[in-house]
Amino acid sequence: MTLPIHPCLWFDGTAGEAARYYCSVFPDSRILSENPMVVNFELNGRTFMGLNGGPQFSFNEAVSFVVTCADQDEIDHYWTHLTADGGREGNCGWLKDKYGLSWQIVPAVLPKLLGDPVRGPRVMEAFRKMKKFDIEALTNA
Template sequence: MTNHKITPCLWFDGQAEEAANFYTSIFKDSKIGTISRYGKEGFEIHGQKEGTVLTVEFQINGQPFTALNGGPVFKFNEAVSFQVFCDTQEEIDSYWSKLTADGGEESQCGWLKDKFGVSWQVSPNIISELMSDPSKSERVMKVLLLMKKIDIEILILA
């Protein structure tokens, strides 16, 4: 699973395996790969019980990721997000409801945080076309700024 030159590594505080299972349950072409565990070595530094999950390699939509149980030191924020481009409103609705389930939070313009605090943008593929059309871009932006979950039909009619 490490054939790609860039693989995002997501830092969790004990939820790496749970998160990997959550993401792979949502996206097609997804799978769990290698799971590594903490050993006795380095306990004085990492403080993790031997056998605790250290990393989980996984893929979603064919994109490799690593989930790391690094502890409580770092938290996710909106400075980094993952974009999910959709062809239909049905896809947007499905990803939106699954990613916001169990404590996720809706935000503006197609942005959300999942239950782990990871930020996602669930957007229609048509949005770049609409935003690049000088005759529509202002109206599309005005409507888009009022949305949380994006509604393709409203954007097209703007």
């Protein structure tokens, strides 16, 4: 196999609109090709395909995309943009964007904090109460 595997996202006629929206949110992103049925695009250097497949299927939480963030500014950026215009906040860093696609906006430091034998349980308790992650609150737990 010479080309990497990439996801195909099923939309009800909004694949191009969604691709342009995602490209506006993520750095190093661009539309690669587009026709009435399919749009190929890159987000942060990763390839995606958007398919205008119709109303038969919709997104659910069984598939989500994890965005690992270096700092609170990145968390705030992605959270604000992906919940805008009809997106919905979930618990523990999860959200759904306006197209119904699920995302996990996670601080890069979370595994280290959870792995601390003393603070890990307190960090777990703190993040279970959060919607958007607050790195300072997690670090101080």
